[in-house]
Amino acid sequence: MRHLLGIDDLGRDGIDEVMALTDSFVEVSRRAIPKVPTLRGRTVAWLFYEDSTRTRLSFETAARRLSADTMNFSVGSSSVKKGESLRDTAQTIQAMGVDAIVVRHASAGVPWQLTRWLDCSVVNAGDGWHEHPTQALLDCYTLRHHLGSLEGRHIAIVGDVKHSRVAGSDVRAFAALGAKVTLVAPPTLLPASLAGWPVEVSHDLDAVLPEADVAYVLRMQLERQHEALVPSLREYTRTYGLTVDRARRLRPDALVMHPGPMNRGIEIAAEVAESSQAVIREQVSNGVAVRMAVLFLLLGSGRPDAHATADPVPTEVPLHG
Amino acid sequence: MDGDDVRRAIRRMAHEVIERNHGVADVVVVGLQTGGVPLAEALATALTEIDGHDVATGALDVAFHRDDVGLRPIMPEAVTDIPVDLTDRIVVLVDDVLFTGRTVRAALDALGGFGRPRAIQLAVMVDRGHRELPIRPDFVGKNLPTRRDELVDVSLDAVLLGELDG
Numbered sequence: 001m002r003h004l005l006g007i008d009d010l011g012r013d014g015i016d017e018v019m020a021l022t023d024s025f026v027e028v029s030r031r032a033i034p035k036v037p038t039l040r041g042r043t044v045a046w047l048f049y050e051d052s053t054r055t056r057l058s059f060e061t062a063a064r065r066l067s068a069d070t071m072n073f074s075v076g077s078s079s080v081k082k083g084e085s086l087r088d089t090a091q092t093i094q095a096m097g098v099d100a101i102v103v104r105h106a107s108a109g110v111p112w113q114l115t116r117w118l119d120c121s122v123v124n125a126g127d128g129w130h131e132h133p134t135q136a137l138l139d140c141y142t143l144r145h146h147l148g149s150l151e152g153r154h155i156a157i158v159g160d161v162k163h164s165r166v167a168g169s170d171v172r173a174f175a176a177l178g179a180k181v182t183l184v185a186p187p188t189l190l191p192a193s194l195a196g197w198p199v200e201v202s203h204d205l206d207a208v209l210p211e212a213d214v215a216y217v218l219r220m221q222l223e224r225q226h227e228a229l230v231p232s233l234r235e236y237t238r239t240y241g242l243t244v245d246r247a248r249r250l251r252p253d254a255l256v257m258h259p260g261p262m263n264r265g266i267e268i269a270a271e272v273a274e275s276s277q278a279v280i281r282e283q284v285s286n287g288v289a290v291r292m293a294v295l296f297l298l299l300g301s302g303r304p305d306a307h308a309t310a311d312p313v314p315t316e317v318p319l320h321g
Numbered sequence: 322m323d324g325d326d327v328r329r330a331i332r333r334m335a336h337e338v339i340e341r342n343h344g345v346a347d348v349v350v351v352g353l354q355t356g357g358v359p360l361a362e363a364l365a366t367a368l369t370e371i372d373g374h375d376v377a378t379g380a381l382d383v384a385f386h387r388d389d390v391g392l393r394p395i396m397p398e399a400v401t402d403i404p405v406d407l408t409d410r411i412v413v414l415v416d417d418v419l420f421t422g423r424t425v426r427a428a429l430d431a432l433g434g435f436g437r438p439r440a441i442q443l444a445v446m447v448d449r450g451h452r453e454l455p456i457r458p459d460f461v462g463k464n465l466p467t468r469r470d471e472l473v474d475v476s477l478d479a480v481l482l483g484e485l486d487g
Contacts, residue, residue, distance in 0.1 A: 027401050028385065031434040036385035066385075300390055 136169035330462035356417030408436035
């Protein structure tokens, strides 16, 4: 595996491989000294064009636990402010000798574009409204830990699917592992087209919750909503929020997940987020081990592409591409 | 070696471990994944039978500590499980075959993540030579001089010497 751009690159076998490796890195993370020398001498750089707390810290912790060197880049204090292009910025970072670039960008497709410009590995840490594959992997790992297998399980993904790259990757990953996925959202918060999405759609959260093994609550992406997609946040909470009352409709063994950061009181009630059914903090801690597994597969395993089906072809790159 | 030979060798090594360490009070037996784990369990059982005290047993996977990580497959089923803090304990590392010594070097590195043992000793069922690092076992089931292209297969039932295919 050379790059991790989207879940479809991995397929079911690839997801299984990451999950199995994650077990090993969970064990490493529990040691008194949670560090292995596996990526000694390798350098991983962050190219985050959007704010992030957990993803960036999680990748950084993962890289350090594998003994990789890390190179930080934040747009706010860089030459991007002087108008430097994405291509120049990425190639400048690569020229300093990095082995992998972890990128987050507000535009979908940026990680794919970077693979055409760069020789190093590229990891998608979130592109536009499109994909966030490592989040999906840590979600799968967390679910497998609790449910054993996802085969035949019913996962309800609730809320702002339209703006959610997490949903984009989760739907692909959950479906690849055999789960049934229902998107629960108002029509205005669903993508314009769901063609090719292996999902069912419902607008009635109360009806879906009793049948669900998992209620995966998405964040209302308030910063990405430039139009009035819901009448009001209060109205949204009343209809689609996982309130305390509504959470009672869940089976006692059902799980509640959220990719964070949470808008408490909007898409999820604080009491629900803190309940014993919620595995939200577990998602975060599993994220480190999952990202260790991903970085190891990209930089440490030294094997030829086992699962990468869509290694982008660096064909003739136009001068102004 | 047949199964009886292997069992006798484990028993003898157990006596040597007890003699060297004046009992097993501080001893933790750690098997190297994957071949060393069943031997470590057998050695711990023998130690308990002879000395009368329970002996903590663990398993160590050194894949991420090897200098050739990336050239070898990672076996996810080979887990590390060290049930006790190793600080101030005497760790008896157990492996099936001692060859270049690189696995043991990686194991010494990996053990550092679990505390600071008072001493680390090495028990192997077969020492086949061809060391590439200055590593010497403390307890040996059998010295078996080999050619580099030969294979040694160790189980609790037998030690077999074979030819490398091709």
